[in-house]
Amino acid sequence: MNRIAAPHTLFPAIHRSCLPQRLALVVQSRFYSVQRLSRKDVKKLKHRHQRTPIRSPFPAGQKDGVLPERLQLLSADVLRFRQKTDAISQDLPGEPESLQIWIAEFLRLGKQKLLDSHDSAETARILHNFDRKFRSKDPKFKKSLHGLIEDVRRAFVSGAIPSAAQVPLHLLSYYKESGHLDQGIEFWKWLSDRDDAILDPIFVGPAIELLAVYGASLQHCEDIFESTLHRQENIGSQYQLQSGSIIPDRSRAVTIRGTSLSLLQGILTARLLYGKWRSSYLALDTAFRLHPTQTVPRVLDLFVYERPIFEALPVFSMFCRGGNRVSKVTLAAVLDGLKKLADHASSPSTKIGVVRAIFQAVEAYTGSAGILNTRHLNILTRAVVCAMPRFPAMACIGSSGNDRGTIKGVVDLFKLLFAYFGQHNALPNSITFNGTIPIALSFGYPLLAKILFEDMLILDLSPNVPTARDLLTAAGLLRDANLLKMAWRRMCECSESRLPDPYSWRIMTISARQCGLESFAGDQLRLLDSETAPSAATVMQAVDNDLVNFARPEEGEQAKIDANDALNFGNACTEWMNILHRMATFPPGNFRDFRNHPIDEANLLTWPDIAEESWQRKLYDELTQDKEHESRHPTLLNGPDGHDPVAVSNTGIKFDQLRYQNWKTINRLLIQAQQLDKWVEVSTDAAIQDRKASPGLKGSRTTNPTAGPRYLISKEQLRAYQHDIEIEKAKEMNEIDWRTLILRLRKPEDESHHLQTQTFRRN
DSSP: OOOOSOGGGGOTTSOGGGSOHHHHHHHHHHHHTTOOOOHHHHHHHHHHHTTOOOOOSSOTTOOSSOOOHHHHHHHHHHHHHHHHHHHHHHHOOOOHHHHHHHHHHHHHHHHTTOOOHHHHHHHHHHHHHHHHHHTTTOHHHHHHHHHHHHHHHHHHHHTOSOOOTHHHHHHHHHHHHHTOHHHHHHHHHHHHTSOGGGOOHHHHHHHHHHHHHHTOOHHHHHHHHHHHHHTOSOHHHHHHTSTTOOOSOTTSOOOOTTOOHHHHHHHHHHHHHTTOHHHHHHHHHHHHHHOTTOOOHHHHHHHHHHSOHHHHHHHHHHHHHTTOOOOHHHHHHHHHHHHHHHHHOOSHHHHHHHHHHHHHHHHHHHHBTOOOOHHHHHHHHHHHHHTSOOOSOGGGOOSSSTTHHHHHHHHHHHHHHHHHHHHTTOOOOHHHHHHHHHHHHHTTOHHHHHHHHHHHHHTTOOOOHHHHHHHHHHHHHHTOHHHHHHHHHHHHHHOSSSSOOHHHHHHHHHHHHHHTOHHHHHHHHTTOOTTTSOOHHHHHHHHHHHHHHHOOOOGGGOOOOOHHHHHHHHHHHHHHHHHHHHHHTSOTTSBOOTTTSOOOOOOTTOOOOSSOHHHHHHHHHHHHOOHHHHHHOGGGGSOTTSSOOOOBOTTSOBHHHHHHHHHHHHHHHHHHHHHHHHHHHHHHHHHHHHTOOOSSEEEOSSSSTTSSEEEOOOHHHHHHHHHHHHHHHHHHTTTOOHHHHHHHHTSOSOHHHHHHHHHHHHO
């Protein structure tokens, strides 16, 4: 390796003074360590550090030359620290010792004033990500990490490290998520006592979330939100973050400085935790109006966990329609909520409708460049099996009659489902089959349980003990000797003890008698050890007592599922397979053009359109159009080259149309939330009069469960709610003045807040 005489000779075409200061420092450090940077390295460094220039390592007035010896060593230390930071950020190792050494180096360099704000922000971000990843895995590591974060907080408060707005953002979020609320409140009090210049809206939002979880009043959170808005330097951003604001150009992205959604996310969280559904949806409407394609994923999580699933599902569709980022965990929460709703449904048609909504949610997620995993597959398979028509009684299940067409539909659907998820590298695992085989048997489909078990063996997967026991029962009902032997062998392999439990012996003996394998059962019973397991005589006596309950009826006595239910389920399987075929035409991880293939926005309550399309568009223009701005800037309608300059989302929808569709969805959500609130109030009054339990109002899913109400509705309450809503629609559909209703619901709850909005608009 050649030794270099001067830093600027390393790049003949680029003098050191032309590089960012951070890159100049790296060049000097590379020079003293006798290394040569490639052009690719230079390009990466320039791109990474072009927005975060740092203090020059040269003394004042010295622009060229060789660094003093002390600064040579220090600059090399800074370079090694940043290289270590990059390695930790990419690999996220879980060794507490390496983190302690890294943080100690960070604090040492910070005291020597050699770091910049980017280093502080990156360090806080990495520690926050460590907590999110390892919080539930290693309590010892969690305790060690908390100590490191406290060291960073004390250094930030004392001024020993460079100040950056991202440091309080990550620290406050950590205190809220980890449950260290008292320390978070103490840190926030220190921040709020500082000069106004240090209170950046980027971390005031997480502070409001922390206060709401801690139990502070909603009015206190609203006051912090309003005061932070008034401290905004840009009067336009003050107005745009208010409910009911009008953006200058609906067809373009909002570029007004200071319209970050962090502050809006904080007050939305507080409102949701305290059950203020109207102001929460108005805040959501503001977020989608400002940034329809860049809404924070945390906002979706709030509605998924704090509102009923039939309200969370349209919000999920709004995120996917605009190409917003949605996490796999959020999709799993949505699918799991729908799966529970299907379990609670009583009628087969309702179950089919919910499963249809599950497939539509998966289609919307993959159309927004989402990648599926095995957990999503497991929820889908269980939901499909739960939607199958159920036999009237367990004792009448069989493998003939009109159940064969239903089984074929499920098998064909599963084949296509496994193939599509294989494109996402999400293969079925043991949980997939251990979750579906027991359901199939309990619904009266032992043949389907056998088919799934055969697929399980092909994939070299093993059933757990309860699933193997169900397979033994299926073998007896089908009188399948081979299935009995395979299931019993798997039972013996997966048993934790030397021999299966007594109940499994009884099931095997009963099924063996039904299959005509008394000799096989006798041979297995001889293996019993009287000291560690029940004797063969005890097992046979229990079998004789249970045989009546397990007797398989004659062929002519078998019950049949309802023909209409079987036909409807078959048609539903065909529809779901069509959705899978449509999804398979788009490569995984890519955005889908929703202009030609719009999202089928599932509506679990089957609400009709509240008004004619032309009437809704007219009201939308009346409430959101800035006619004065359009008259002053007519050139916005056409670009300089004659092409349409309007912004388009990654899903191919123009911003104007995207904002209009989101506006309509918010209207429907406001109406649904109002109906739910009215129903809960009436049902609560009735429950008090009857001295019964009130409807499902429960603590929020936060660290502090008493922060605010959340709706948790049982299956009986859900059926009553849906029935009452249908009656209410039938009575009022032709009498409601939709314009008046929408205007009333969109009016802010606080009149003074509304007057402030009008003042901002005039300014």
